Amino acid sequence: MQYMDKTPLFEDKLDNYFIVQEHDSLQFPLHIHPYIELVHVLEGQVEMQIGTEMYMLYKNDYAVIFPNVQHSYHTISDNHHTNLGITNCVLNLLPLHKNILTNNRPAVPVLHQNQLHNDFTWAENRLYSVNPKEDNKIFVGTLFSILLCHAYPLLDLQPFRNNETQDLTEQIVFYISKHALEDITLDIVSKNFGISKFKLSRIFSNTLKISFPDYLKKQRINNAAFLLTNTDKDITSIAYECGFNNQQSFNRAFLQVEGVTPSAFRKHLDGDKYPENLIPLLPEGILQTPSEVTTQPICISG
Incomplete structure (x- = not known):
């Protein structure tokens, strides 16, 4: 497992993959990176911009961010009510998916857990159990491939050409x-x-x-x-x-x-605000207390 020591607005320091369950309220400004990212809201409420659209994610929602797609996080829930599963993987570990990931964009980048096959959940859980002290690149690439194979049909992929x-x-x-x-x-x-x-x-x-x-x-x-x-x-x-x-x-x-x-x-710092394994950026200031939420992802603009 590769841990990043800093998160610039253009992230390009990932050697192979990055897996973390984050309990802090993350506040990332708009940024891009050249690898695939999966965000699972295990608990809490997160507002995300993905491309030019804004989405509100609730418990059991997933965001799938393709390489070089601008995105941001604004966690609405506080540290006591937040748990985000974040998984990143470089394209070199996904050779059979590289063409799809670089030449397409999801029309629907937010998914709900009840849409997904049981194998998706199994592969995600196995990723979180990976031993960071061992070389598991092939294993991680295989598990991430399973995730993508089950996600593609739900994402409504559209051809994309960089301009x-x-x-x-x-x-x-x-x-x-x-x-x-x-x-x-x-x-x-x-x-x-x-x-x-x-x-x-x-x-x-x-x-x-x-x-x-x-x-x-x-x-x-x-x-x-x-x-x-x-x-x-x-x-x-x-x-x-x-x-x-x-x-x-x-x-x-x-x-x-x-x-x-x-x-x-x-x-007024409350303990270690910035965990060693994921250094968040904080552009938005004061966090809000989560209110009652629904169970479906909602596109809130666009």
């Missing part, structure tokens, strides 16, 4: 994830890719649904929240390390993103 804008978006997201803590601007990024500032702004507003300044700010605050939680560095040092010129601008940005000041965030 120039999508390729460029992936490159830009990856570039910013690597340079977010540096002194980068809209002008610097646009010149790096040989495009106008206007075109770059349109990519952010139309494709990523967020402005460039807000996107960069959230990336920096995500890193700051991690450092506040997992290190003893003073707040001023963290501000400079995360790309802010002074503590005042850092405090203001942190309050806008997290809803509290950096000092209040650190003071």
Whole structure:
């Protein structure tokens, strides 16, 4: 099992596979990665953007995220009422599925457990029992293949061809994830890719649904929240390390993103907010208490 030490907005650090049952309320901003991902809501309530659509997932719902499909998490339930099964697998372990996964997109990426064959549940449970200390790549690839074979008929796969804008978006997201803590601007990024500032702004507003300044700010605050939680560095040092010129601008940005000041965030930490095996990003701030839910996935926009 491969554990990621950081989760940038473009994830590309997965060596083979990643399997975890996560009990913390995950808050990931919009991001992409080149591997297949399965999310199972074992308990709780999660709002997800998958592609351009928004979905609300409840207990026993699954989200199937194909490679290079933008997606985000916003967990509605709190840590005491959340259990997410998250499984990722690189395409090299799925050679018979690689063509399908790269050339198609699900029209319906959210499934409910009562739609699925018993073999799907069996394969998923076996994945969670994999020994992380052993080399189980072939076994994991086989189990994931079983999951996909049972999921395909329910996903309503549609042919997909990547276009120039999508390729460029992936490159830009990856570039910013690597340079977010540096002194980068809209002008610097646009010149790096040989495009106008206007075109770059349109990519952010139309494709990523967020402005460039807000996107960069959230990336920096995500890193700051991690450092506040997992290190003893003073707040001023963290501000400079995360790309802010002074503590005042850092405090203001942190309050806008997290809803509290950096000092209040650190003071009220409830144990280990960021587990070692999955470092979540927190763009949305205060979590809500779950209300009574139904049992079917609902597309809430689009």
